[in-house]
Amino acid sequence: MDTILKNHSKCRIVVDAMGGDFAPLNTILGSIQAYQESGEFDLNLVGRTDEIKKIISSQNLTFDESKIIHADEVIQMGEKPTKALKQKPNSSIVVGTKFVKDGFADAFISAGDTGSVMAASTLIIGRIPGVGRPTISTAMPNESGVCNLFDVGASVDSKPKHLLEYAIMGSIYTEEMDGIKNPTVGLLNVGEEEGKGNEVTIEAAELIKKTKLNFIGNVEGFDILKGSANVIICDGFVGNILIKFGEGVLDLLKYKFKEYASKSFTNKLKVGLIRSTMREALKDFDYQTHGGAVLLGVNKISIIGHGSSSPIAIKNMVLRANEIHKKNIIEKISNAINQYSNIN
Amino acid sequence: MDTILKNHSKCRIVVDAMGGDFAPLNTILGSIQAYQESGEFDLNLVGRTDEIKKIISSQNLTFDESKIIHADEVIQMGEKPTKALKQKPNSSIVVGTKFVKDGFADAFISAGDTGSVMAASTLIIGRIPGVGRPTISTAMPNESGVCNLFDVGASVDSKPKHLLEYAIMGSIYTEEMDGIKNPTVGLLNVGEEEGKGNEVTIEAAELIKKTKLNFIGNVEGFDILKGSANVIICDGFVGNILIKFGEGVLDLLKYKFKEYASKSFTNKLKVGLIRSTMREALKDFDYQTHGGAVLLGVNKISIIGHGSSSPIAIKNMVLRANEIHKKNIIEKISNAINQYSNIN
Numbered sequence: 001m002d003t004i005l006k007n008h009s010k011c012r013i014v015v016d017a018m019g020g021d022f023a024p025l026n027t028i029l030g031s032i033q034a035y036q037e038s039g040e041f042d043l044n045l046v047g048r049t050d051e052i053k054k055i056i057s058s059q060n061l062t063f064d065e066s067k068i069i070h071a072d073e074v075i076q077m078g079e080k081p082t083k084a085l086k087q088k089p090n091s092s093i094v095v096g097t098k099f100v101k102d103g104f105a106d107a108f109i110s111a112g113d114t115g116s117v118m119a120a121s122t123l124i125i126g127r128i129p130g131v132g133r134p135t136i137s138t139a140m141p142n143e144s145g146v147c148n149l150f151d152v153g154a155s156v157d158s159k160p161k162h163l164l165e166y167a168i169m170g171s172i173y174t175e176e177m178d179g180i181k182n183p184t185v186g187l188l189n190v191g192e193e194e195g196k197g198n199e200v201t202i203e204a205a206e207l208i209k210k211t212k213l214n215f216i217g218n219v220e221g222f223d224i225l226k227g228s229a230n231v232i233i234c235d236g237f238v239g240n241i242l243i244k245f246g247e248g249v250l251d252l253l254k255y256k257f258k259e260y261a262s263k264s265f266t267n268k269l270k271v272g273l274i275r276s277t278m279r280e281a282l283k284d285f286d287y288q289t290h291g292g293a294v295l296l297g298v299n300k301i302s303i304i305g306h307g308s309s310s311p312i313a314i315k316n317m318v319l320r321a322n323e324i325h326k327k328n329i330i331e332k333i334s335n336a337i338n339q340y341s342n343i344n
Numbered sequence: 345m346d347t348i349l350k351n352h353s354k355c356r357i358v359v360d361a362m363g364g365d366f367a368p369l370n371t372i373l374g375s376i377q378a379y380q381e382s383g384e385f386d387l388n389l390v391g392r393t394d395e396i397k398k399i400i401s402s403q404n405l406t407f408d409e410s411k412i413i414h415a416d417e418v419i420q421m422g423e424k425p426t427k428a429l430k431q432k433p434n435s436s437i438v439v440g441t442k443f444v445k446d447g448f449a450d451a452f453i454s455a456g457d458t459g460s461v462m463a464a465s466t467l468i469i470g471r472i473p474g475v476g477r478p479t480i481s482t483a484m485p486n487e488s489g490v491c492n493l494f495d496v497g498a499s500v501d502s503k504p505k506h507l508l509e510y511a512i513m514g515s516i517y518t519e520e521m522d523g524i525k526n527p528t529v530g531l532l533n534v535g536e537e538e539g540k541g542n543e544v545t546i547e548a549a550e551l552i553k554k555t556k557l558n559f560i561g562n563v564e565g566f567d568i569l570k571g572s573a574n575v576i577i578c579d580g581f582v583g584n585i586l587i588k589f590g591e592g593v594l595d596l597l598k599y600k601f602k603e604y605a606s607k608s609f610t611n612k613l614k615v616g617l618i619r620s621t622m623r624e625a626l627k628d629f630d631y632q633t634h635g636g637a638v639l640l641g642v643n644k645i646s647i648i649g650h651g652s653s654s655p656i657a658i659k660n661m662v663l664r665a666n667e668i669h670k671k672n673i674i675e676k677i678s679n680a681i682n683q684y685s686n687i688n
Contacts, residue, residue, distance in 0.1 A: 141596065142596065143596065143599050153534060156534060156541065156542040157542045157543055188585060189585075190497060190500060190580070190581055190584040190585065197500065197581070198500040198501045198579075198581045199501055201581075220585070220588050221584070221585040221586065221587065221588025221589035221590075221591070221592060222588045222589065222591050222592035222595065223592070224589055224592055225589070225592040225593060225595065225596040226592060226595070234585075235542075236534070237534055237541070237542045237545075237582070238581070238582050238585060240534040240565070241532060241533075241534065241564070241565040241578075241582060242565065242585065242586065243565065244564050244565025244566045245565035245566065245568055245569070245586055245589065245590065246565075246589065246593060247565070247566050248565060248566035248567070248568055248569040248570060249569060249590060249593045249594075250593075251566065251569065251570070252485065252486065252487065252569040252570075253597070255487050270617045270618055271618070273614045273617060273618070274614055274615070274617070274618040
C-alpha cells in the first residue's frame with residue numbers, strides 16, 4: 001500500500017519571497033540554501049522580480065531567474081485577510097497560491113501575514129474534499145515523546161465534525177512526520193471522565209470513537225505537557241489562548257528570575273549559573289522557532305512561517321514541504337477523510 | 345452610599361466539618377482557630393456529631409457543642425453531584441447549604457467535592473436573581489498587581505450574557521477584596537483587535553461595552569500573566585484548561601531541572617542553589633493553596649476549598665467569608681446585576 005502511495009514526482013515548491021519581517025533577504029537565502037543542499041525538488045520564488053534579483057546578485061547566489069514569478073504587490077502584516085486578497089490580486093500571496101491552485105506547484109510557503117496566508121490557502125488553493133475546516137498544530141514539549149496540539153488558531157467555533165477532522169488529519173500527520181505508528185489521540189477537556197465537557201466536545205468524543213484512530217478519550221490541561229497523548233485535539237480558540245498563555249508563563253518566570261538576580265550580587269551569580277539550564281528547559285516552548293506550521297486540510301501543501309523567520313527557519317520549511325510531498329500526506333489525509341465521511 | 349451598604353450584623357458561618365481529604369480534623373482545627381482569633385462571627389460545624397466531638401476533645405479545643413449541626417451522611421469525592429444531592433439528603437453538604445438557605449447562616453464553606461458543593465450552592469442556596477451562571481475565579485500571579493480570572497470551571501458553554509455577568513461580579517469582587525478602585529476588565533480572546541474571536545466573545549464584548557465597567561476590550565493568552573487587566577473574563581471551559589495547563593508548565597520545568605541535576609554533581613549543585621528561587625517564583629501559581637475559591641452569583645456566601653486543605657487554608661476561607669460579609673459583596677453584586685439587567 002505504502003509503495004503505491006509513495007509520490008515519485010519531484011516536489012515543486014513556491015516560496016513567497018516577500019513574506020516576513022526580513023523579506024526578501026531571509027526568504028531567498030533560506031530557500032536557495034535548501035534547494036542547493038537537497039536538489040530533490042523544484043523551487044520557484046514569487047515576488048517583485050527586481051528586488052529578488054538584487055538580493056541574488058548582492059548575496060552572490062546562483063538561481064535560475066526564469067524561476068522567479070513576478071508579483072508586484074505585497075500584503076502587509078495585519079491587513080484584513082479577505083479584503084487584502086481582493087484588493088491585491090497581484091500580491092505574492094495571491095499569485096503564489098494561484099500558481100499552486102493551477103497545478104504548477106505542489107507547495108506554497110510563506111512567512112507573511114498568517115491570516116492572509118491561511119485565507120489564500122483555504123480560498124484559492126482550496127480544501128480537501130470533505131474537510132470543513134483546515135487546522136494548524138504546534139508541537140508541544142513534554143517529558144518524553146511527541147505531542148502535537150490541533151488546532152492552535154486556524155479555526156474558532158469548531159463543530160464536533162471539525163474536531164473529528166482534526167483528529168483524523170493530526171493522526172496521519174503525526175504518524176508520518178514523527179514516525180509514531182498508530183499515535184494516541186486525546187480530546188482536550190475539563191475532566192477525564194466520559195461525558196465531561198462542553199456540548200461540542202461531548203459530541204466530538206462520540207464521533208471520534210467511531211473511527212479506528214487510537215482514541216484515548218478526554219485529556220486535561222496538564223496532560224498537554226505530560227505527553228499523555230501524541231495528538232491532542234481542541235478548538236482553535238482554546239488552542240491559541242493556550243499557546244500564548246504558555247509563552248506568558250515563561251515570560252513571567254524569566255521576570256521573576258531577573259527580579260531575584262537584581263537583589264544582590266550573590267543572587268546574580270546563582271541565576272547566572274542556572275541560565276543555560278533555564279534556556280535549555282525553555283527553548284522547546286517557543287513553537288514559532290520550529291520553522292512554520294503546516295496548514296492541514298488544504299488540497300496542496302501550505303506552510304505558514306513566523307514573521308520573524310530566519311533563513312534557517314525558511315530552509316526548514318522548504319525541506320519539510322518536500323518531506324510532506326514525498327510521504328504523500330495530502331493524499332493519505334484525503335483518503336482517510338473519505339473513509340470516515342459517513343461518520344456523523 | 346458605602347456606609348448604608350455596610351453590613352453591621354455578625355456573619356454566621358457554617359463549615360462542612362466532613363469535607364476534604366483530612367476532614368474532620370483539618371476543618372475543625374482551622375475553623376475553630378479562625379473563630380477564636382477573630383471573635384467577629386458566629387460559627388457552626390455541620391457533620392457527624394460524634395466524630396466532631398471526638399476531635400474537639402482529643403485536640404483539647406473549646407467549642408460550644410450546641411453549635412454542631414448533625415448530618416449523618418458524607419458525599420464522597422467524585423460522586424455525581426446531582427445524584428449525590430438527591431441520594432444523600434442528610435449529607436453535611438445538603439444539610440449545611442439548607443441551613444444557609446433557611447436563613448440561619450450567611451456563609452457555607454466546604455473543602456468537599458467541588459462539583460457537589462457548587463451544585464448544592466446553586467440549587468439549594470440559589471442564585472442571585474438575574475444571575476444565569478455562578479462563577480469562580482483564580483488569582484493569577486503576574487509581574488505587578490492583581491489579576492483575577494473568571495470563570496475557571498464553574499460554568500462551561502457560557503453565553504455572552506453569562507460573560508457579562510462574570511465581568512460585573514468579578515469587577516465588584518476585585519474592587520472590594522483587592523482594594524482596586526474601578527478595576528480594568530479584559531475579555532480573553534485570540535486577538536486584541538475588536539471583532540476578533542468566536543461568536544460568544546464577539547457578542548459578549550458588545551454587551552460589556554454597554555456597562556460602566558472599566559472594560560479595556562480583548563486581551564490574549566500572554567496578558568493573563570502580564571497583569572494587562574485586573575479582571576479577565578472567559579468561559580469556564582477555557583479557564584479550567586488554562587489553569588491546569590499552567591500547572592503542567594511548572595511540572596515540566598521541574599522535571600527538566602531534575603533531569604539536568606541528575607546528569608552530574610556540578611549540575612546538582614547548580615540546581616540546588618536556585619531551588620529556593622524556583623520555589624518562590626512558582627508558589628504563586630498554585631491557585632489551590634490560596635485557601636478556596638468563592639462561588640460568585642450565589643445568593644449567600646459560598647466558598648469551595650481544595651480537597652487537601654490544611655487547617656490554615658480552612659482558617660483563611662473562614663476569615664474570607666467574614667470579610668465578604670462585612671463588605672456586603674453579595675448585596676453589591678445583586679444591585680449591579682439589577683442595574684445592568686436591561687443590557688442584552
